[in-house]
Amino acid sequence: MAVIKSRALVLEKPGKDPLVREIDVLDPGPGEVRVRMAASGVCGTDGHAVEGTHPLRGLPVVLGHEGAGVVESVGAGVTALREGDHVVCALAVPCGVCRQCARGLAAHCNSPKRAQAIAGLAADGTTRMRRDGEPAHPFFGVGTLSQYTTVRQEQAVRIDSDLPLDEFCLTGCGVIxxxxxxxxxxxxxxxxxxxxxxxxxxxxxxxxxxxxxxxxxxxxxxxxxxxxxxxxxxxxxxxxxxxxxxxxxxxxxxxxxxxxxxxxxxxxxxxxxxxxxxxxxxxxxxxxxxxxxxxxxxxxxxxxxxxxxxxxxxxAVVPARDLERIVRFYRAGHLRLGELVGRRLALEDVGKAFAELGSSSFARSVVVF
Ligand SMILES: [Zn+2]
Ligand SMILES: [Zn+2]
CATH class of the missing domain: 3.40.50.720 (NAD(P)-binding Rossmann-like Domain)
Incomplete structure (x- = not known):
């Protein structure tokens, strides 16, 4: 394993246009995986981060929070995933044991670990992304508008390898x-x-x-x-x-x-x-x-x-449970994902997707890496 160079959409400051920059994506630490993104949706919440109406917990931010890709490498102690697994990067990381999780309110999990993950921090309190040597924060702890991202293993939910990643990326936020x-x-x-x-x-x-x-x-x-x-x-x-x-x-x-x-x-x-x-x-x-x-x-x-x-x-999503249900609906032909993708574009053209957020006639723009 080694540090990987990655093209990523970086927001330096709310109110300014995000720019495609080269960042370093560090090796996965214990319990983490590095994912080579195949596709990422552009969601309204990314737009809110750019406008400054969504609170950010550290700058710069690597945008994107609904993505799908392939596990490139795994850190020590990772048991649920292997290199080559196809995964959806999910933004909620319920701990499963806190009081809120025990009540079935996984989306409100209040474990410190989850707060840290959403702030884009690894368990050791640092981030796994660097812009010009300085820490960069993956949005919601995932930062999917990047060729690579390193996340906690719980944030990468495995899906069958025959499912189309450029459609399943949308299940990370909007669909779920x-x-x-x-x-x-x-x-x-x-x-x-x-x-x-x-x-x-x-x-x-x-x-x-x-x-x-x-x-x-x-x-x-x-x-x-x-x-x-x-x-x-x-x-x-x-x-x-x-x-x-x-x-x-x-x-x-x-x-x-x-x-x-x-x-x-x-x-x-x-x-x-x-x-x-x-x-x-x-x-x-x-x-x-x-x-x-x-x-x-x-x-x-x-x-x-x-x-x-x-x-x-x-x-009120529990990623592992709800994604499995979505896969079953999809396979049965009940849930359509392909029709949600109005446009596929390269990361370099992502500005178009931001300019049209909320006003476009189709559901989602998807960046394909
Ligand atoms: Zn979203
Ligand atoms: Zn919890």
């Missing part, structure tokens, strides 16, 4: 979050009417997981006609232009209101109105992440109607 929101948090039931507000990469997966769970009506709401077309391809039965009278459109479809409304934008005023689209006793799931410090003003009587407003950190 959307599927988790529908199945783990919303718990869509057969026959349910579901409303999905915001039909990008995550929303499309809320839609397809709701379809898999047996929802009878899936109403997609978005401002962009192209995203509504996309929503139909993933299983939406009805579409509503968000610029029109959304409550009237939902009432026309389901007079009592929806069983579950998913707000996938992360806009508090939208969340408040989404709650009122749910039927008495129904649920509203806030899937989108609001800006830090945002407050929510609600029609209090919406809650008197026994409606539930549910938070949803990362779809």
């Amino acid at each position: 979050t959307g599927v988790g929101a529908a199945l783990n948090i919303g718990q869509v039931q057969p026959g349910d009417t579901v409303v999905v507000i915001g039909c990008g990469g995550v929303g499309a997966n809320v839609i397809q997981a709701s379809r898999i769970a047996g929802a009878s009506r899936i109403v997609a709401v978005d401002t962009l006609p192209e995203k509504l077309d996309l929503a139909r391809r993933f299983g939406a039965t009805d579409t509503v232009d968000a610029r029109g009278d959304v409550p009237a459109a939902i009432r026309a479809i389901e007079p009592d209101g929806a069983d579950i409304v998913f707000e996938v934008v992360g806009n508090p005023s939208l969340t408040a109105s989404a709650l009122t689209l749910a039927r008495v006793g129904g649920k509203c799931v806030m899937v989108g992440i609001p800006p830090v410090g945002a407050t929510l003003s609600l029609d209090a009587f919406a809650l008197v109607g026994n409606r539930q407003l549910l938070g949803c950190r990362g779809g």
Whole structure:
């Protein structure tokens, strides 16, 4: 093993454009693996890091947090993985033993080890990436917009080698979050009417997981006609232009209101109105992440109607469990990943993907290494 030179997308400072730079990726330490990335998605949260609306725990940052690749080398004591294994790099590293994990809240695992991993630090408190000799921090502890990355073995979930890495890279964040929101948090039931507000990469997966769970009506709401077309391809039965009278459109479809409304934008005023689209006793799931410090003003009587407003950190995902389920859905032809990839591009062209985040007509841009 030796230090590997890697081209990577490096953010020096929020507010400045990230640049493709050469970095050093150090050898995997005990319990770590080095992964040669095959593909990485570009997610809205990467864009938030660039804009400065996502808190960062150390600069510079190597961006990217949903990727798939091949294990290049393994550190001492690695038991779960071998060189050559195909893996998805997952951002949550639940410890499995803390109080939150024991309660089934793996996405809220509060072990110091996980906090350290998310800050991009290895167990010894240092990072495995260097830019000009200085420590660089892999975003969410994975930094997938890099030809190589070194992660804890728990952050690399093995998948079968016949699965396409340029599609499965998306399961690291957008897919697993959307599927988790529908199945783990919303718990869509057969026959349910579901409303999905915001039909990008995550929303499309809320839609397809709701379809898999047996929802009878899936109403997609978005401002962009192209995203509504996309929503139909993933299983939406009805579409509503968000610029029109959304409550009237939902009432026309389901007079009592929806069983579950998913707000996938992360806009508090939208969340408040989404709650009122749910039927008495129904649920509203806030899937989108609001800006830090945002407050929510609600029609209090919406809650008197026994409606539930549910938070949803990362779809309450347990990577090993939920990825296995995603693989099974994919193999059965129920979950479509290829259609989520709107464009494949080289790392050098990644600026285009950032410029179009949120406004493009397709779900995701994927960088292929
Ligand atoms: Zn993401
Ligand atoms: Zn834990």
